[in-house]
Amino acid sequence: MYLKRIELHGFKSFADKSVVEFMPGITGIVGPNGCGKSNITDAIRWVLGEKSAKAMRGETMTDVIFSGSEDRKAQGEAEVTLVFNNEDHFLDFNSNEIEITRRLYRTGDSEFLLNREQCRLKDITDLIMDTGLGRDSLSIISQNNINEFVKSKPEDRRAMFEEAAGVAKYKKRKIETVRKLERTTDNLDRVQDICSELERQIGPLKRQKEKAETYLEFKEELQEVEVSVLVKEISTLSEELKTLNKELEDLENERITNDGAVILDEKQSEELEKKMYALDQEVNELQEKLLEAMNEVSSLETQKVEIDANRKHILETTSQEDIEQKKASMKSILQDAIIDYNDRVKRYNDVKKEKNDLAQKDSLNKKQQANLRSLIEKKNIDIHNSRTEKTRLTDIIENKSGYSYGVRTILGAKNSLSGICGTLGDLIETEETYETALATALGGAVQFIVTRTNDQAKEAIYFLRKNKAGRATFLPIDTMKPRLLRDEAKMLAEQSLGYLGVMSDFVTYDKSISDVVLNQLGNTIVADHLDHATEIAKSIYHRYRVVTLEGDIINVGGSLTGGANKHTNNSMMSKRELERVSRTLDQQEKDLNKMKSDLHTLENEGREIGQLFMQKQMSLAKLELVVTNKKNEYEVAKADYENLTHQSVELDEVIKGTQNNELLDRLNDAKRRRDELKETIQAKRTIRMGYVNENEEVSRRLREHRAALKDVESQSTDKKVAKSRLETEIQNYLLRLNDAYAMTFEHAQEKADMSIDIDKAKDKVRDLRQRIASLGHVNVESIEQYNDVSTRYETLSTQRSQLLEAQDSLLKAIKDMDAIMVEKFSTSFEAINKAFNDVFRYLFGGGHASLKYTDPDNILETGIDIEAQPPGKAAKLHSFSGGENALIALSCLFAMISVKPSPLCILDEVEAALDIANVERFAKYLRSFSDQTQFIVVTHREGTMAECDLLYGATMQEKGVTKLVSVKLKDATEYASS
Numbered sequence: 002m003y004l005k006r007i008e009l010h011g012f013k014s015f016a017d018k019s020v021v022e023f024m025p026g027i028t029g030i031v032g033p034n035g036c037g038k039s040n041i042t043d044a045i046r047w048v049l050g051e052k053s054a055k056a057m058r059g060e061t062m063t064d065v066i067f068s069g070s071e072d073r074k075a076q077g078e079a080e081v082t083l084v085f086n087n088e089d090h091f092l093d094f095n096s097n098e099i100e101i102t103r104r105l106y107r108t109g110d111s112e113f114l115l116n117r118e119q120c121r122l123k124d125i126t127d128l129i130m131d132t133g134l135g136r137d138s139l140s141i142i143s144q145n146n147i148n149e150f151v152k153s154k155p156e157d158r159r160a161m162f163e164e165a166a167g168v169a170k171y172k173k174r175k176i177e178t179v180r181k182l183e184r185t186t187d188n189l190d191r192v193q194d195i196c197s198e199l200e201r202q203i204g205p206l207k208r209q210k211e212k213a214e215t216y217l218e219f220k221e222e223l224q225e226v227e228v229s230v231l232v233k234e235i236s237t238l239s240e241e242l243k244t245l246n247k248e249l250e251d252l253e254n255e256r257i258t259n260d261g262a263v264i265l266d267e268k269q270s271e272e273l274e275k276k277m278y279a280l281d282q283e284v285n286e287l288q289e290k291l292l293e294a295m296n297e298v299s300s301l302e303t304q305k306v307e308i309d310a311n312r313k314h315i316l317e318t319t320s321q322e323d324i325e326q327k328k329a330s331m332k333s334i335l336q337d338a339i340i341d342y343n344d345r346v347k348r349y350n351d352v353k354k355e356k357n358d359l360a361q362k363d364s365l366n367k368k369q370q371a372n373l374r375s376l377i378e379k380k381n382i383d384i385h386n387s388r389t390e391k392t393r394l395t396d397i398i399e400n401k402s403g404y405s406y407g408v409r410t411i412l413g414a415k416n417s418l419s420g421i422c423g424t425l426g427d428l429i430e431t432e433e434t435y436e437t438a439l440a441t442a443l444g445g446a447v448q449f450i451v452t453r454t455n456d457q458a459k460e461a462i463y464f465l466r467k468n469k470a471g472r473a474t475f476l477p478i479d480t481m482k483p484r485l486l487r488d489e490a491k492m493l494a495e496q497s498l499g500y501l502g503v504m505s506d507f508v509t510y511d512k513s514i515s516d517v518v519l520n521q522l523g524n525t526i527v528a529d530h531l532d533h534a535t536e537i538a539k540s541i542y543h544r545y546r547v548v549t550l551e552g553d554i555i556n557v558g559g560s561l562t563g564g565a566n567k568h569t570n571n572s573m574m575s576k577r578e579l580e581r582v583s584r585t586l587d588q589q590e591k592d593l594n595k596m597k598s599d600l601h602t603l604e605n606e607g608r609e610i611g612q613l614f615m616q617k618q619m620s621l622a623k624l625e626l627v628v629t630n631k632k633n634e635y636e637v638a639k640a641d642y643e644n645l646t647h648q649s650v651e652l653d654e655v656i657k658g659t660q661n662n663e664l665l666d667r668l669n670d671a672k673r674r675r676d677e678l679k680e681t682i683q684a685k686r687t688i689r690m691g692y693v694n695e696n697e698e699v700s701r702r703l704r705e706h707r708a709a710l711k712d713v714e715s716q717s718t719d720k721k722v723a724k725s726r727l728e729t730e731i732q733n734y735l736l737r738l739n740d741a742y743a744m745t746f747e748h749a750q751e752k753a754d755m756s757i758d759i760d761k762a763k764d765k766v767r768d769l770r771q772r773i774a775s776l777g778h779v780n781v782e783s784i785e786q787y788n789d790v791s792t793r794y795e796t797l798s799t800q801r802s803q804l805l806e807a808q809d810s811l812l813k814a815i816k817d818m819d820a821i822m823v824e825k826f827s828t829s830f831e832a833i834n835k836a837f838n839d840v841f842r843y844l845f846g847g848g849h850a851s852l853k854y855t856d857p858d859n860i861l862e863t864g865i866d867i868e869a870q871p872p873g874k875a876a877k878l879h880s881f882s883g884g885e886n887a888l889i890a891l892s893c894l895f896a897m898i899s900v901k902p903s904p905l906c907i908l909d910e911v912e913a914a915l916d917i918a919n920v921e922r923f924a925k926y927l928r929s930f931s932d933q934t935q936f937i938v939v940t941h942r943e944g945t946m947a948e949c950d951l952l953y954g955a956t957m958q959e960k961g962v963t964k965l966v967s968v969k970l971k972d973a974t975e976y977a978s979s
């Protein structure tokens with residue numbers, strides 16, 4: 002292989018495109034100072050991958066681009082191409098000719114091309130690696146390198162020997178392998194760390210997982226059994242309820258029937274009484290008429306007798322004057338009788354009106370009693386419901402039945418444990434208005450237990466664990482820190498509509514627990530209702546909870562919870578509820594007593610009205626007689642008076658003799674009417690007796706119907722109470738279904754096994770609940786966590802094994818490469834060392850020189866020392882002359898070339914410091930190697946020029962622009978100095 006051609010364009014002083022042809026052997030480049038000879042050396046170095054601007058004798062790499070001259074402007078890019086003949090395939094590239102091009106633009110962008118195809122710098126450096134053309138090789142040596150070679154540090158000198166030994170590629174590979182090893186080790190450490198962490202987690206997680214699985218098994222079993230129990234219980238109770246409803250319906254029908262019958266009986270009785278009364282009236286009237294008739298008969302008979310006697314007497318004694326006197330006296334008696342009679346008639350009418358009024362009052366009183374009885378019945382049901390609710394609330398407050406098992410256990414053992422203050426719900430109070438909001442804000446925290454210290458809380462937890470008595474949450478006063486609203490959030494909230502304040506401000510409590518209260522409620526905002534709460538939560542970016550007076554809540558982050566609670570289970574609200582229920586119950590009982598008393602009063606009034614009615618009836622009967630008597634008296638008086646009038650007329654008639662006949666007619670007529678009236682009265686009495694009997698029968702029925710009605714109403718009340726109890730029980734079971742299993746009854750029915758034995762199933766439920774409780778705290782997520790962790794652990798364990806294998810194989814590769822490098826380096830070094838002494842002796846004409854390891858035990862890193870003793874001298878290296886230094890360096894260079902022949906070697910004024918004799922010896926040495934190495938020498942020395950096969954002269958005919966021309970030896974000296 003040899004360099005066939007260089008093409009330069011825009012590179013340093015080569016402004017125009019210049020093509021310089023080379024050939025195997027020695028090519029010399031001559032010319033005056035500063036005409037651009039070394040720029041050719043730079044160009045070759047640049048194309049072979051030089052990255053240092055300093056090595057290119059510039060400050061930045063773009064300094065290599067032609068920067069202009071007096072007559073030329075600067076160029077935008079520099080381009081250099083080296084064309085190698087590769088017919089011997091020295092370079093590992095499948096081509097007989099290889100073109101390597103480097104291009105650089107003013108922008109700093111650069112390109113490499115291999116046979117005109119773009120490639121990376123790495124492709125170029127890989128191509129020439131270990132060929133003797135590399136960066137640290139001896140392929141390009143300048144005068145400066147020569148001067149520095151002897152003075153440089155042993156460690157810096159080592160790079161040239163490595164290049165000569167051909168270990169660069171192993172070194173590069175080793176660096177890559179070491180980097181790979183470092184990355185592998187890092188990965189391994191990381192994986193190991195994670196594995197250790199996972200190993201730490203996996204044990205406890207496994208235990209948690211197993212516990213969680215047991216828990217889920219129990220829970221599933223519990224659900225299966227309890228759902229069946231609940232469904233069965235609900236079904237049974239529903240059946241009972243259905244039966245009860247049917248019975249109630251029947252009772253209602255019965256009540257309606259009895260009620261109807263009572264009304265019917267009452268009406269019938271009333272009608273019968275009316276009929277009897279009417280008959281009595283008729284009989285009375287008839288009796289009056291009978292009496293009249295009888296009186297008339299009697300009177301007429303008497304009159305007849307009297308008339309007869311009178312007639313006799315009158316005829317004997319009576320005079321017209323006596324009769325007139327008697328008439329006057331009788332008239333006065335008659336007037337008195339009329340007044341008396343009218344007075345009694347008026348009294349009779351008054352009493353009759355009073356009796357009718359009483360009858361109306363009686364009817365009203367009966368209606369009022371019926372209303373009141375119905376109200377009492379309703380009130381009894383309300384009282385029963387209130388009492389049931391009161392019992393439930395008392396149970397919650399006294400037995401803490403609303404609290405969890407654990408909390409109840411701790412409160413029960415309060416005296417044997419220290420520092421238990423009570424549940425948070427029992428330790429704080431608020432006005433009724435804020436009660437729902439407070440209960441919502443506290444949620445489950447209402448039954449958190451406040452302790453004085455953290456240790457006391459721990460003691461309580463150990464107590465629960467020891468006794469397997471459930472779980473509870475504790476709030477130690479010495480640990481809890483207040484959680485408050487940030488000022489800006491508070492300011493924003495205060496500006497919002499409906500903001501009432503912070504929950505803790507509406508609560509009263511002992512100041513010793515203020516940190517606990519502020520911890521739980523210090524950052525919860527209270528709003529009047531949901532719309533305003535939504536706006537407030539939005540204004541504070543959902544960073545704090547907002548609760549409303551109705552118990553809705555907007556959680557941190559924006560989720561909303563709300564609705565309605567049927568029953569309260571916390572003792573805090575239960576106390577108020579209990580007071581309310583007790584108040585209601587008291588009021589209901591008072592109302593009931595008042596109603597009973599009113600009923601009693603009404604019943605008394607009713608009785609009084611009845612008695613008065615009877616009295617009035619009796620008075621009426623008496624008055625009827627009195628009126629009849631008075632009427633009789635009046636009639637008698639009237640009759641007497643008329644009689645007297647008649648007597649007067651009679652006297653005339655007696656005297657005339659006509660009276661007797663007329664009287665007999667009237668007497669007969671009166672007797673006939675009297676007998677008729679007697680018969681009629683007898684008939685009416687018979688009818689009345691029928692009415693009396695009928696009325697007695699109706700009254701008996703009425704009593705029976707009233708008793709039956711009372712019985713039905715009492716039964717109905719009992720059934721309604723039972724119904725209310727059944728509905729409560731069913732509601733409780735449905736609540737349990739919904740709360741514990743989120744199931745509707747219909748859904749639960751599909752799952753339920755109705756063939757279960759309910760008692761055994763209930764035992765099973767109790768047993769499973771105990772088992773679940775005895776498990777204590779269960780982390781259900783641990784199942785998934787364990788699976789995740791164990792899968793991850795398995796994956797990472799596999800990775801760890803792979804990384805360990807990779808680490809082993811990388812370490813082995815490094816060891817193998819080290820062995821190869823040591824072998825190659827030491828073999829090459831020994832050969833160079835031997836050749837060095839030979840070349841030295843030739844160039845110096847005697848003496849001896851050798852190379853030494855500075856660290857023989859570490860061949861891979863050792864520096865290279867030079868020991869040289871020119872003939873007749875015993876001096877140390879640094880005190881040699883410039884020419885001697887150059888000769889020693891050249892000795893080494895030639896020794897290396899002799900051991901590892903380089904295809905191309907560019908020497909830039911390396912022999913400048915040598916005297917003529919040494920220049921000739923140097924030139925001879927070049928010649929001796931020229932058949933295996935192509936030399937390009939930049940020189941000013943004739944001795945060197947003389948050995949060149951081809952000479953180029955560098956000129957700057959145009960100022961600042963280099964041109965190369967082929968010159969003959971005889972012109973070269975002249976060229977070099979022109």
Ligand SMILES: Nc1ncnc2c1ncn2[C@@H]1O[C@H](COP(=O)(O)OP(=O)(O)OP(=O)(O)O)[C@@H](O)[C@H]1O
Pocket residue numbers: 012013014015032033034035036037038039040041064065066067068069955961
């Ligand atoms: N980017 C550039 N643009 C134009 N000219 C440049 C650029 N870089 C360097 N030069 C010119 O190249 C010249 C130096 O070239 P070089 O060092 O190759 O000379 P030389 O012939 O080796 O000299 P000597 O014999 O003194 O070593 C200088 O004249 C310098 O101005």
